[in-house]
Amino acid sequence: MLLLGIDIGTSSIKVAVVDSETQQVITSAQFPEEESLITAIHPGWAEQSPAMWWEHVQQAFTICKASGKFNPHDITSIGIAYQMHGLVLVDKDQQLLRDSIIWCDSRAVDLGNGAFDALGHEFSLSHLLNSPGNFTASKLAWVKQNEPELYAKIDKVMLPGDFIAMKLTSQVTTSISALSEGIFWDFQTNSLSAELMSYYGFSESLIPEIKPVFSEHGRVSSAIAGELGLKEGTPVTYKAGDQPNNALSLNVLEPGEVAATAGTSGVIYGVSDQLTFDDQSRVNTFAHVNYAEEQKRLGVLLCINGTGSLNRWTKNLFGSSMSYAAMNAEAKKVKIGADGLRVLPFGNGAERMLENRLVGVHFQNIDLNLHSQAHLFRGVQEGIAFAFRYGFDIMRSNGMSPSVIRAGKANLFLSELFLQAFVNSTGVPVELYENDGSVGAALGSGIGAKTFSAPAEAFSNIRCLQVVEPTVTETYEPVYQEWLGLLNKQININ
Structure with missing residues (x-):
C-alpha cells in the first residue's frame, strides 16, 4: 500500500509517496524550487495566499506522478503537515475571503496581550497553557476589529492544513491539537474555551467539526480525483502542525523525548505528560498528535x-x-x-x-x-x-x-x-536521522488509516545516521x- 504525505511549508510545498511496508520513499517533489512569496505590506506583517498553497500542492503531486514510479490509484491514505498558527477564512461556499495571516505575523500581539490581562494570567496559563499572544485566535480578533465586513462573511475558521484537506475532500474538520495551537482550547474543561470565545465575541459555529488527529477527515472528491488522478474516496487520515509532525517523524511521542528543527524557523519540541506552562508564555504548550484526555501528551515548543x-x-x-x-x-x-x-x-x-x-x-x-x-x-x-x-x-x-x-x-x-x-x-x-515533513505526514496517514497497528510500527525502520x-x-x-x-x-x- 502507498501513502501520500503533503507538507505545507512557508518556503515551499513538499509531497512524498511512501511504501507502507518498507516505510521508504517511492518518489517525492518540492514546488516551487525557489522560496514562496511572503507578503508584508506593513512592518511585522506576513501573509501568504492559500490558493498559492493549493496550486503548489497540485504542481508537486504532478511532478511525483510524472516520475512513473507509482500508480496514483494505489495510494490508500493521505496525511497533511502544515505551517502552524496560520489563519485561513472561508465563506459558506468554501471560497477564500482573504490571504492567510501566517505564523510570523505580529499584528495581533497587542490584542493577545489584552486578552491575557482581561482573562487573567492565572486562568490563561492554567486553562489555555499559554497567553493568547500572537496566535490564531488573536489574529481572528484582529480581522474582526479591522475588517468587520469581511468578518461577517466568515463561515469557518481554519488552519493551513485544514484548508488543504478541504480542497481535497470538500469537508472541513479540525482537531484538538490544531485548536490548541490556535489557543482556542481549554485543557481543564477539555472543550473550546468558552471564556476566550466570549471575550473575543466569536461564535462557536465558526469552528469546524473536531476530529482526532489520526482519523478520517474526509475523502477525496470525484472532481479532485479526476484532476489529480487519485482514486475517488481516498481518505485524508492525518493532519498536524509542522512541529508536532516533525516530532512524529522522529518517533518523538513519549514524555521526555525531544525533537529539534532548524528550517525557516528554529524549534525545540519536547513531549510532556503534564499540563505544563511557562509563567511568561515564552515557550508554549499544545496538544501533541497523540494527545488524549485519558493519556495526556503535550508538546512543549520553543520557537525562534x-x-x-x-x-x-x-x-x-x-x-x-x-x-x-x-x-x-x-x-x-x-x-x-x-x-x-x-x-x-x-x-x-x-x-x-x-x-x-x-x-x-x-x-x-x-x-x-x-x-x-x-x-x-x-x-x-x-x-x-x-x-x-x-x-x-x-x-x-x-x-x-x-x-x-x-x-x-x-x-x-x-x-x-x-x-x-x-x-x-x-x-x-x-x-x-533522515527526516522529512512530507514523509512524516505520509506515515501519519498510515497510522490514522490503521495501516499500522501502532505508531511505533510506522517507524520500525528508522535508523540514526x-x-x-x-x-x-x-x-x-x-x-x-x-x-x-x-x-x-x-x-x-x-
Missing part, C-alpha cells in the same frame, strides 16, 4: 522565528554565488567566537521567547579591519545556536531536561559548524555569555 531564513538572507547578500556547503566551509576557517563578531538572529517578527518583542537582527562588534565574509557566516550560525541555547534554558527551567535531542539531517543541521555550536552551547548530544556529542562546551560558554549580555541590553532597549 528566523533561523534558516537568516542564513539564507546572509547567503543572498554576502555569498550569492556560493552554495551553502561552500559557505559552511568558509565559516569553518574562522575560530570559535568569530573574533568577537556577535549576531542577534531575531528579525522575523515578534519573538515569543522574548515575550513577543520585535528585537530585529543585530551584527555587533564589527571590526572593518578584521572581519571578513567568513566571519559573517560563522557569526550568523553561532548566533542562531546561541538563540537555541537561550530558549533551551527556558525549557530547562520548566522541567524539560533531555539527555539527547533528535533532529533531521537537513537545513542548518547539515552544517558541521552549526551542529558543533548547537551541541556545545546546549551541552546536549544530537542524534541525526549520526550522533554528535558536546566536546568543547567550556570554549563556547564565555562566547555565549558575552552574546547573552548583548541580547539583554537589546531587550532592555525594547
Whole structure:
C-alpha cells in the first residue's frame, strides 16, 4: 500500500509517496524550487495566499506522478503537515475571503496581550497553557476589529492544513491539537474555551467539526480525483502542525523525548505528560498528535522565528554565488567566537521567547579591519545556536531536561559548524536521522488509516545516521555569555 504525505511549508510545498511496508520513499517533489512569496505590506506583517498553497500542492503531486514510479490509484491514505498558527477564512461556499495571516505575523500581539490581562494570567496559563499572544485566535480578533465586513462573511475558521484537506475532500474538520495551537482550547474543561470565545465575541459555529488527529477527515472528491488522478474516496487520515509532525517523524511521542528543527524557523519540541506552562508564555504548550484526555501528551515548543531564513538572507547578500556547503566551509576557517563578531538572529517578527518583542537582527562588534565574509557566516550560525541555547534554558527551567535531542539531517543541521555550536552551547548530544515533513505526514496517514497497528510500527525502520556529542562546551560558554549580555541590553532597549 502507498501513502501520500503533503507538507505545507512557508518556503515551499513538499509531497512524498511512501511504501507502507518498507516505510521508504517511492518518489517525492518540492514546488516551487525557489522560496514562496511572503507578503508584508506593513512592518511585522506576513501573509501568504492559500490558493498559492493549493496550486503548489497540485504542481508537486504532478511532478511525483510524472516520475512513473507509482500508480496514483494505489495510494490508500493521505496525511497533511502544515505551517502552524496560520489563519485561513472561508465563506459558506468554501471560497477564500482573504490571504492567510501566517505564523510570523505580529499584528495581533497587542490584542493577545489584552486578552491575557482581561482573562487573567492565572486562568490563561492554567486553562489555555499559554497567553493568547500572537496566535490564531488573536489574529481572528484582529480581522474582526479591522475588517468587520469581511468578518461577517466568515463561515469557518481554519488552519493551513485544514484548508488543504478541504480542497481535497470538500469537508472541513479540525482537531484538538490544531485548536490548541490556535489557543482556542481549554485543557481543564477539555472543550473550546468558552471564556476566550466570549471575550473575543466569536461564535462557536465558526469552528469546524473536531476530529482526532489520526482519523478520517474526509475523502477525496470525484472532481479532485479526476484532476489529480487519485482514486475517488481516498481518505485524508492525518493532519498536524509542522512541529508536532516533525516530532512524529522522529518517533518523538513519549514524555521526555525531544525533537529539534532548524528550517525557516528554529524549534525545540519536547513531549510532556503534564499540563505544563511557562509563567511568561515564552515557550508554549499544545496538544501533541497523540494527545488524549485519558493519556495526556503535550508538546512543549520553543520557537525562534528566523533561523534558516537568516542564513539564507546572509547567503543572498554576502555569498550569492556560493552554495551553502561552500559557505559552511568558509565559516569553518574562522575560530570559535568569530573574533568577537556577535549576531542577534531575531528579525522575523515578534519573538515569543522574548515575550513577543520585535528585537530585529543585530551584527555587533564589527571590526572593518578584521572581519571578513567568513566571519559573517560563522557569526550568523553561532548566533542562531546561541538563540537555541537561550530558549533551551527556558525549557530547562520548566522541567524539560533531555539527555539527547533528535533532529533531521537537513537545513542548518547539515552544517558541521552549526551542529558543533548547537551541541556545545546546549551541552546536549544530537542524534541525526533522515527526516522529512512530507514523509512524516505520509506515515501519519498510515497510522490514522490503521495501516499500522501502532505508531511505533510506522517507524520500525528508522535508523540514526549520526550522533554528535558536546566536546568543547567550556570554549563556547564565555562566547555565549558575552552574546547573552548583548541580547539583554537589546531587550532592555525594547
